[in-house]
Amino acid sequence: MAQQLALLLPEKHGEYTVGPRPIPTPGPGDVLIEVHAAGLNGIDNYIRLVGAFIDAYPAVTGHEGVGVVKAVGKDVRDIMEGDRVLFECWFSADRGTYQQYSLADARGVTKIPDSLSFDDAATLPVSFATAAVGLYAPKSKRGGAGLTPFWEDGGRGKYASEPIVILGGSSCVGQLTIQLAKLSGFNPIISTCSTHNIDYVKQAGATHVIDYKETSYADLPAAIARITSKPCRLVYDAISTEETQKTGWSILAPNGSICVLLPPHVGKYGEEAEDGKRTVYVFGNVNDPEHQNSGFGSVVAKTLEKLLAEGTIRPTRVEVVPGGLHGIQTGLERLMTGKVSGAKLIVHPQ
Template sequence: MPDQKALLLPQKQGQFVVDNWPIPSPGHGEVLIKVQATALNPVDWKMRKVGFLIDKYPAVFGWDFSGDVEVVGEGVEGFEKGDRVTGMSYPARGNGTFQQYILMPARLVVKIPPSLNYVDAASMPVGYGTAALGLLAAPPLGAGLNPSCDFSVNHAGEAAFVFGGSSSVGQFAIQILRKMKYSPIITYASARHTEFLKSLGATHVIDRAATPTSSVPDTVRALAGGAAINIAYDAISEPDTQEACFSLLSQGGVAVAIQGGEDKDVGGRKLIHIVLEAHGDGEFGEGMWKSLGRQLEEGVIVPNRTEILPNGLAGIIDGLKRMEDNGVSGVKLVALPQETS
């Protein structure tokens, strides 16, 4: 195959550039996917700025994708050329999604139902995977609410809290908690997203402009009305937000954070931090993606609201800068690699 176009980072903490890049060939158990849409995540600009996760350069970043199966490798069953698929890649393994073609293990690829377009499908994997891992996976990977991902458990009468409900991860955390019958589901976000977040399952939205982080624990406990608060998901995960989530827990509760920090276990309450790489690894990862496939078919998981970036892969550069400058709220930025000139 001829070369493809990719958004490359030539060296650690360098500047992105669109350039030619070889198209890989699938090995045993792999599929080659023509990437139709790829979504941006905060970790992308942080990886470039801080220089973590990637050891080999030039490198291709990007985690979320949707597209078409182009070539099926040996030993792969259940997929054929032309299948519409989505999933989450892992750039440190050399298969970032900011390119026109990627290799993926077939066991971690999910078919897209006819009702879902490429852009919406690409908005989901990292956000859903991060929320599901933290909430559902057995310790030490997550809080252990539903390791089988079959959503047979029922937490009616228990309160849950999501810090940053309008973020991509926060939106999926709310939907997963709704599916497990938590009530009330309280979230902290901009008031302008109130109706949308309630449509996902939130029962109360605390306006971040009116309530400082330090007041969140008391506010949440008041809204919970005496219900036990056994789970809090921190989709922002700054030191003060992690402390707020930990402080509001009832005895035996778990707060989940998505970025660095120290785990703690004090007085029967826990704060845990999840690891992105654990998404696709092992029994839980495979079960999680199969569960997502079923939920997409049933239409019970709603994708993020999206904004399509212009200029294909080149548009990602400005999109990441907007994210770094806190210029994106309530939407997932998505690029279309095949539109790269």
């Protein structure tokens, strides 16, 4: 069986090591992708340290990538060998992206235009899905805020003149959330970041940007009240520390939703509080069984394909971590210690 190189996690709580493993064969509905770039995510630290999501070892982590389709399984219709694609994966060794070849469910694969580089495309899979799931997935334990998606009839511009607050607008998820909020018509789009990222956040579509180093989170509700007197029924917290969540909750109007990316410190997860406020704990993966079974995951993947073809969606800033697979551990340590700002870390596995 043909071999490849992969970043292997030999055991629960173990240390990553680069070694050989077989190149998998796509089954029905799957495609085999030669991975040209893989995005780094903090969840991979969580997987290694806690053992979450992994049922068997040695494991291969990494759950987003871009590359070229090398083989297609039975019943795959709209993806062909040679297609340039971006994708998310689910949690099994054959589907991890910290390796040279990965399997992916064709339903969640997005074709990318020739004008988009692999490096730029690698900033999008998780960030776009996390923004889209948080805003538009139906309300449920693993769902979203339940907004009418901009891609549906009457959805584009539907929320005109309604404010939205996006905490952490220079983060990858923050950048994509701003862009989707603009397509949905939100105005004003109020975001936070540090001074050196203000122009970057405005370029994404924020109408008002507040420097969190000059305006503390404790003072943020008053700063927002000076921008708009309208009730804010949606806060997207792309930082999701205890401090930012509590601030977001205080900004949120009754019957509104706050989207968070880390374990909730506010509200009743999956339930509405007495005043109708709801905490949405976002899991941005189009392959989540709930999103695949409902068809929502596939719609998100194909919507991104259309937006990229139109040039409507902008990738985020990107930083290539040197060393290929050998550099992943260093990159993950930077993520864990907060030493990344306003850029997506990626590696080249080949």
